[in-house]
Structure formats: structure tokens, C-alpha cells
Amino acid sequence: MExxxxxxxxxxxxxxILTLDKxxxxxxxxxxxxxxxxxxRRLIYKTTYRVTPLHIAKALSNLVYYIIVAVVVIAILSxxxxxxxxxxxxxxxxxxxxxxxxxxxxSNLLAGIFLYWDKPFKPGDPVSIENVAGVVxxxxxxxxxxxxxxxxYVRIPNEKVFTTTIVNYGxxxxxxxxxxxxxxxxxxxxxxxxxxxxxxxxxxxxLAKPEPVIFVSExxxxxxxxxxxxxxxxSEWIQVKRELLxxxxxxxxxxxxxxxxxxxxxxxxxxxxVKIIEKK
Amino acid sequence: xxxxxxxxxxxxxxxxxxxxxxxxxxxxxxVYRRLLNNALEYECEIVSSDAMFIEPVAPxxxxxxxxxxxLIEFVNSILLPPEGLxxxxxxxxxxxxxxxMKDNEYRVVDIFSENNVKYALYGPKxxxxxxxxxxxxxxxxxxxxxxxxxxxxxxxxxxxxxKWVKLSQILLDSRLLRxxxxxxxxxxTQNIKVNVTSESTAVIEYEKEFPGDLFEARKPLKVSxxxxxxxxxxxxxGL
Numbered sequence: 001m002e003x004x005x006x007x008x009x010x011x012x013x014x015x016x017i018l019t020l021d022k023x024x025x026x027x028x029x030x031x032x033x034x035x036x037x038x039x040x041r042r043l044i045y046k047t048t049y050r051v052t053p054l055h056i057a058k059a060l061s062n063l064v065y066y067i068i069v070a071v072v073v074i075a076i077l078s079x080x081x082x083x084x085x086x087x088x089x090x091x092x093x094x095x096x097x098x099x100x101x102x103x104x105x106x107s108n109l110l111a112g113i114f115l116y117w118d119k120p121f122k123p124g125d126p127v128s129i130e131n132v133a134g135v136v137x138x139x140x141x142x143x144x145x146x147x148x149x150x151x152x153y154v155r156i157p158n159e160k161v162f163t164t165t166i167v168n169y170g171x172x173x174x175x176x177x178x179x180x181x182x183x184x185x186x187x188x189x190x191x192x193x194x195x196x197x198x199x200x201x202x203x204x205x206x207l208a209k210p211e212p213v214i215f216v217s218e219x220x221x222x223x224x225x226x227x228x229x230x231x232x233x234x235s236e237w238i239q240v241k242r243e244l245l246x247x248x249x250x251x252x253x254x255x256x257x258x259x260x261x262x263x264x265x266x267x268x269x270x271x272x273x274v275k276i277i278e279k280k
Numbered sequence: 281x282x283x284x285x286x287x288x289x290x291x292x293x294x295x296x297x298x299x300x301x302x303x304x305x306x307x308x309x310x311v312y313r314r315l316l317n318n319a320l321e322y323e324c325e326i327v328s329s330d331a332m333f334i335e336p337v338a339p340x341x342x343x344x345x346x347x348x349x350x351l352i353e354f355v356n357s358i359l360l361p362p363e364g365l366x367x368x369x370x371x372x373x374x375x376x377x378x379x380x381m382k383d384n385e386y387r388v389v390d391i392f393s394e395n396n397v398k399y400a401l402y403g404p405k406x407x408x409x410x411x412x413x414x415x416x417x418x419x420x421x422x423x424x425x426x427x428x429x430x431x432x433x434x435x436x437x438x439x440x441x442x443k444w445v446k447l448s449q450i451l452l453d454s455r456l457l458r459x460x461x462x463x464x465x466x467x468x469t470q471n472i473k474v475n476v477t478s479e480s481t482a483v484i485e486y487e488k489e490f491p492g493d494l495f496e497a498r499k500p501l502k503v504s505x506x507x508x509x510x511x512x513x514x515x516x517x518g519l
Binding site: 210 | 300405
């Protein structure tokens with residue numbers, strides 16, 4: 001019988017801990033706790049996924065779920081007389097350590113949430129952030145990913161995105177293209193204006209409204225400067241800008257209108273003597 | 281001509297306004313060519329097509345699709361008293377589509393325009409809409425549109441506002457427009473009702489069918505989830 005004594009001791013100790021009322025109480029806490037955790041997870045997900053990105057809603061609802069599960073486990077352990085003070089203290093210390101370690105992550109995460117609400121840009125928008133210009137590929141909870149014009153992948157932490165100046169080139173439906181062209185002083189300005197106006201009128205992607213503006217902006221040292229301000233759909237802005245200047249140059253040349261290059265006429269106060277030396 | 285291409289010989293040529301369309305039967309396929317001043321603009325080979333069609337479509341595809349909207353500006357504005365009603369006609373541009381048909385499934389082969397294409401912004405610069413732009417007239421009698429370039433738009437304008445209103449433009453949604461045609465190159469849209477609700481707003485409603493006995497044109501845009509839920513367009517930024 002001495003052989004079974006430790007086993008009997010263990011059973012008697014377990015039976016003293018596992019009383020029916022304790023089992024019932026812990027079962028009740030477990031059922032209510034898990035039900036509450038599930039319900040809250042569902043509720044938080046359903047309410048947040050409309051206003052935040054899907055991954056944020058998922059992470060937030062899961063966080064709440066696991067916190068409640070942890071509280072339920074601690075409560076059940078304490079019912080059975082397990083000293084949970086140590087667990088709580090350890091959890092607290094781990095929390096503080098993690099808190100310090102994840103300061104940047106948390107600030108990035110909060111910036112990500114604020115960016116989502118503020119909506120300064122969306123995936124696909126052409127932007128310039130922190131001197132990085134390109135198309136927004138993805139806005140995640142921690143960072144924003146941009147593909148630059150030359151095809152380089154850049155990841156910017158959301159904290160930086162949130163605190164820096166953001167230029168969104170695609171937010172408005174239309175953008176203005178401004179070009180400057182010089183014509184020589186001797187050329188017929190009216191004719192040049194007519195050529196440019198015809199080009200602007202014929203270009204399908206230059207908007208009729210807002211109306212294009214063409215005017216003499218400067219009487220420069222080399223020629224008369226003409227400024228052309230036209231509006232184009234934002235998605236076609238770069239194409240219009242690329243095409244228009246070349247078309248203007250081509251048509252002005254075809255019309256015989258000179259586009260001057262920088263030049264200086266030099267006048268001498270005293271006449272210059274020119275010597276012709278004949279070589280024998 | 282609009283409609284089904286009758287390919288009786290090896291090469292069928294169809295002259296529109298400035299462009300010529302050429303359909304060349306080659307064994308099992310048709311070589312389609314679009315020519316401008318005898319210069320090739322576009323070429324495509326269509327394999328085992330049952331039939332080819334030329335039809336008018338909404339003027340939003342040239343040079344590329346950037347909008348669904350069409351802004352028609354009247355050179356003659358219309359002044360309407362409170363509860364005033366006027367019926368008439370206007371015109372709008374059309375693009376021309378070439379469709380290929382196989383087993384009741386159709387596919388766009390080419391879309392082009394015989395018009396001078398121009399777009400404009402309707403509304404403010406920060407939230408307005410880019411729309412295909414066309415300047416035309418409002419008339420009481422049906423006008424003869426330019427074949428292959430224009431479509432007749434039957435209009436009914438009602439002033440539901442309690443003050444006089446001046447209407448000088450209408451905004452149409454191409455997704456809600458239907459085009460009908462006669463073989464000789466004349467296109468029509470369904471009846472369109474313009475309900476002016478204030479000095480700067482109006483609601484455009486589109487009838488479902490054209491009452492006349494005409495051919496209905498196919499639509500290059502397939503029905504998608506982005507289709508407007510109501511058969512109307514709201515003009516919010518001026519008339």
C-alpha cells in the first residue's frame with residue numbers, strides 16, 4: 001500500500017482543489033468569457049472594417065479577442081488557487097519591455113490609421129512623399145510602398161508619411177500644363193499666336209474648359225516670350241506636356257517663325273581696324 | 281453605311297466621311313483595315329467571324345476612354361419660365377465601332393471618330409467631371425445630323441423650379457445612352473428628359489426605348505458593377 005501513497009496523496013490534493021463548485025464556476029467563466037470574446041471580436045470587426053482597412057479591422061478584433069481569453073484563463077487559474085500575481089507582474093514587465101521596444105511600431109501603426117482616415121492618397125495615385133516621387137503601390141498598417149517613376153520600390157514608414165508634406169498629383173480631375181516659347185522680335189506675333197491657338201484647339205486632350213490661355217509674358221533679351229497655359233485630364237497631363245512643346249516647335253518652324261537662341265550683338269565705341277596680311 | 285457588312289466580294293470597301301474601312305476576306309479570316317487618305321491607320325485580322333457590323337457608339341473612346349460623360353453646350357441658350365416645358369432636338373457626336381460577331385458573342389474590333397474630338401471639365405477644378413465636349417444647337421424640328429458624325433437627341437426640358445432658368449448645357453452619361461440607327465449613317469438616341477430643379481441644377485432622365493422602328497446599336501461597354509444604379513444623371517455644377 002505504501003507504493004500507492006503518493007498517488008493517493010495526489011488524488012486527495014486534486015480532489016480538494018477540484019471541487020464541484022469550483023469546476024462549475026470556472027466552466028461558467030470559460031463559457032461566458034469565450035462567448036464574450038467571440039461576440040466582441042465579431043462586433044469590433046463589423047464596426048471597424050467599414051472605416052479602416054481590412055487588415056487593421058482584423059488585427060484590432062483579434063487583439064481584443066486574445067486579451068479577453070487571457071483574462072478568462074487568469075480568472076480560472078485564480079479560482080483553483082493558483083497564484084496569478086506572478087503571471088500578472090511578469091505580464092506587466094513584458095508589456096513594458098514590449099511597449100518600449102515597439103514604440104516606433106505603435107507610432108507607425110497609429111499614423112497608418114490616421115492616414116487611412118485622412119486619405120491624402122490612395123493606391124494608384126501619383127505622389128511625392130519625402131522627396132520620393134512615384135505611384136502608391138500599397139498603404140499597409142505600418143508603411144506606405146511606392147514605385148518610383150524609374151521603377152524602384154521604396155518603403156516609407158507611416159510615421160514619416162504622416163509628418164511630412166505629401167504632394168498628390170492625381171487628386172484633382174484636371175491639371176494645368178504651362179509652357180513657354182520664345183519667338184524672334186522680327187516675327188509676326190499674331191501669326192505665331194494663331195499657329196499655337198490652332199494646335200491647342202485641335203489637340204483632343206487639351207480641355208476646352210477651363211479655357212486655354214496664351215499670352216506674351218516677357219519681352220526677353222533674346223525674343224518675345226509666349227506663355228501657354230492649358231488644362232488636361234490629370235491622367236493625360238504628362239502626355240499633353242510631352243506632346244505640346246514638340247508640336248509647337250514643329251508648327252512654328254513649318255510656319256517660318258524663328259525660335260531664337262541666346263545671342264548678343266556687340267558694339268564697339270571706336271571702329272575696329274582690320275588688317276589683311278597677305279601670305280607669300 | 282451602318283449595320284451588317286455585306287461581304288459579297290473578296291474586298292469590301294466602305295467610305296464614311298474621311299476614312300475608308302476595308303474588309304478583306306482571306307481564307308478563314310477577315311483582314312480589317314482603317315484608312316485615312318489612303319494611309320493605313322489601323323489593321324486587325326479577325327479569325328472565323330460570322331459577321332461584321334459598323335455601328336454608332338457613345339463618343340467617349342477616342343483617343344482613349346477617360347470618362348463616361350458627354351457635355352453638350354448649346355450655342356442658343358434656352359430660357360424657361362417656372363413650370364415651363366419645351367420639346368425639341370439637339371445633336372451629339374458619335375464614335376464609330378466595328379464589331380465582330382461569332383455565335384451571338386460580339387467583340388469590338390475598332391473604335392474611331394470622324395469628329396474633331398474635344399474634352400472639357402464640367403464643374404469645379406477640385407471635384408468636377410471631365411466630359412466629351414460638343415457645341416451644337418437646340419431646335420424645335422428634327423434636324424438632319426451629319427452622317428457618321430452625329431446623333432439626333434430628342435429632348436424634353438421641364439422647369440420644375442419656381443423661377444426663370446437659363447439652360448445652356450446638358451451632361452449625359454454614356455452608360456445610360458442607347459443608340460439607334462438607320463443604314464445610311466443616321467443615328468438617334470432614346471428620348472431624354474431634362475428636369476431643371478434650380479438655377480444651377482438639373483436631373484437628366486433617360487427613356488428605356490426609342491419609339492421609332494430602327495436598329496439598336498451594340499454597346500462596347502459591358503454591364504458592370506460600376507453601372508449607375510438609377511437611370512438618371514445629376515447636373516450639380518451649373519446649367
